Amino acid sequence: xxxxxxxxxxxxxxxxxxRTRSDALRDHLVNAHLGLAEYLARxxxxxxxxxxxxxQVASIGLVKAVDRFxxxxxxxxxxxxTHTIVGELKRHFRDKGWAVRAPRRLQxxxxxxxxVVADLSQELGRSPTVTELAAEMQAxxxxxxxxxxxxxxxxxxxxxxPAPGPDDEGSSTLASQLGEDDLAxxxxxxxxxxxxxxxxxxxxERRILFLRFFQGLTQSEIATQLGISQMHVSRLLARSLSQxxxxxxxx
Amino acid sequence: xxxxxDTDEVTLxxxxxxxxxxxxxxxxxxLASRLGFSWDEIEDLRLAVDELCHAxxxxxxxxxxxxxxxxxxxxxxxxxxxxxxxPGGPPVGLGELGHQILTALVDEHDVRDEDGQxxxxxxxxxxxxxxxxxxx
Numbered sequence: 001x002x003x004x005x006x007x008x009x010x011x012x013x014x015x016x017x018x019r020t021r022s023d024a025l026r027d028h029l030v031n032a033h034l035g036l037a038e039y040l041a042r043x044x045x046x047x048x049x050x051x052x053x054x055x056q057v058a059s060i061g062l063v064k065a066v067d068r069f070x071x072x073x074x075x076x077x078x079x080x081x082t083h084t085i086v087g088e089l090k091r092h093f094r095d096k097g098w099a100v101r102a103p104r105r106l107q108x109x110x111x112x113x114x115x116v117v118a119d120l121s122q123e124l125g126r127s128p129t130v131t132e133l134a135a136e137m138q139a140x141x142x143x144x145x146x147x148x149x150x151x152x153x154x155x156x157x158x159x160x161x162p163a164p165g166p167d168d169e170g171s172s173t174l175a176s177q178l179g180e181d182d183l184a185x186x187x188x189x190x191x192x193x194x195x196x197x198x199x200x201x202x203x204x205e206r207r208i209l210f211l212r213f214f215q216g217l218t219q220s221e222i223a224t225q226l227g228i229s230q231m232h233v234s235r236l237l238a239r240s241l242s243q244x245x246x247x248x249x250x251x
Numbered sequence: 252x253x254x255x256x257d258t259d260e261v262t263l264x265x266x267x268x269x270x271x272x273x274x275x276x277x278x279x280x281x282l283a284s285r286l287g288f289s290w291d292e293i294e295d296l297r298l299a300v301d302e303l304c305h306a307x308x309x310x311x312x313x314x315x316x317x318x319x320x321x322x323x324x325x326x327x328x329x330x331x332x333x334x335x336x337x338p339g340g341p342p343v344g345l346g347e348l349g350h351q352i353l354t355a356l357v358d359e360h361d362v363r364d365e366d367g368q369x370x371x372x373x374x375x376x377x378x379x380x381x382x383x384x385x386x387x
Contacts, residue, residue: 117290127289130280145280148293149273197348213355218291234294241298241352245310248346 005032007076014071027199029066030059036078037062040085044093054089056202056239060246061088063200109139109147114231121230127220151231200247205240208233259323267334268312272304275319275332282321283328288377299356299373300330306345306362306371307332313340327358327376334369344369 005013010032017025037058045051065081116136120128134141198206211217211225212233219237223230263278265271279300283293307317315336322329345353345362353360353373360373 121290127291129287129289130284130293131287133290141284142281145277145284148280148297149277213352216355219294220291230291230294237298238301241301244348245305248310248348 010077011071014069014077017066018071023199026066030063030199033062033066033077033081034059036081037085040082040089044089049093053239054092056243057089057092058085059200060243061085063247064088106143106147106150109137109143110151110231112137113144113147113151114229117230121220127218151235197244197248201240201243205236208236209240212237261321261323263319263321265317265319266312267308267315267317267336269305269308269310271317272301272308275304275317276300278319278321279328279330282323283375283377286323286326286328286377288328288375292375292377295356296328296375299353299360299375302345302349302352302356303330303332303360303371303373306349307334307369309340324374327374329372329374331370331372333365336368338367345371 010029013025013029013032016022017029038055040061041051041054041058044054061084062081065077065084068084069077069080071077113133116133117128120132120136124132128136130141130144134144137144139147198209201209208222208226211222212219217225219233220230223233226233261278261282263275265274276297279296280293283296288296304317304319313334313336315334318333318335320329320331320333322331344364350360357373357375360371362369362371364370
């Protein structure tokens with residue numbers, strides 16, 4: 001985290017960014033205002049969407065605001081960004097409005113599936129097939145695949161919720177399971193690889209992305225390494241990629 | 252359970268909007284499950300289908316249709332997405348990151364432009380097809 005900057009310093013940075021469009025400066029300006037994004041995201045909490053997702057949506061709004069802000073205009077960045085971020089959050093809820101909620105039965109199947117995937121992987125020493133999972137769960141293959149798809153639904157994916165899985169200990173959350181040292185190292189690796197686009201992701205998501213797409217680890221291997229369930233890795237990857245596409249589209 | 256014949260092809264035509272990508276995924280996972288893909292491989296396949304579809308339709312969709320062909324091959328699956336859009340839309344395709352992602356997820360992939368329409372395909376093989384050799 002960077003030191004808080006004065007209003008004048010920030011304005012100078014925005015003016016420089018307007019001239020240079022420097023990626024490093026862009027990252028810096030985004031990072032300097034993540035608190036605002038989180039603050040606004042919290043105002044939309046308790047509406048059925050996990051807070052962590054809302055913070056990511058707000059972060060997308062923040063990136064857009066940084067890109068579009070014109071320091072020549074007599075308006076503070078925080079005012080401008082608040083409009084953009086709130087707009088992004090509202091759009092998120094509107095877009096989600098049509099989404100079919102997974103039936104309770106599928107949700108339950110999905111939650112059980114995480115455990116069964118972990119158990120069977122352990123037992124077999126490899127990733128199980130859908131046939132094997134269906135047999136173990138006494139469900140049809142279609143139900144297993146539907147449950148997999150249902151798991152993609154946002155409402156299951158909150159980093160602040162207890163991580164489902166065999167390694168879950170009471171109130172431990174994913175956030176608390178990830179070591180700060182790991183994150184710092186991963187952040188360095190990422191900067192080397194693809195900094196501008198990945199800067200919009202939280203460090204833990206960057207790390208998972210790096211391990212999967214640059215180090216070639218499987219989802220199960222990443223899950224083991226980070227001490228979380230494979231299902232959680234799967235959701236985080238899908239969500240991160242979706243966010244990256246949204247950010248890339250804005251550039 | 253038996254493998255599908257090598258020549259099987261499934262075709263899916265969808266409105267080119269992000270809300271329909273789910274159907275492209277479900278079709279792919281249904282086929283992959285029958286081909287004996289492992290859970291990890293199916294997870295990768297889902298992400299790859301997402302990448303492919305978004306490379307064709309762009310992040311927020313296009314007016315038009317995306318046509319997906321799923322070719323069932325021995326021990327693997329080939330998926331091709333082709334856009335049918337009005338000319339003059341925004342350019343789409345895979346960025347550097349998209350290529351990197353597909354390289355990690357599938358065995359082969361390619362993007363090309365045919366008559367001004369985006370075409371993206373990939374091939375993914377099951378590392379070790381299982382649950383399919385009972386009747387062999």
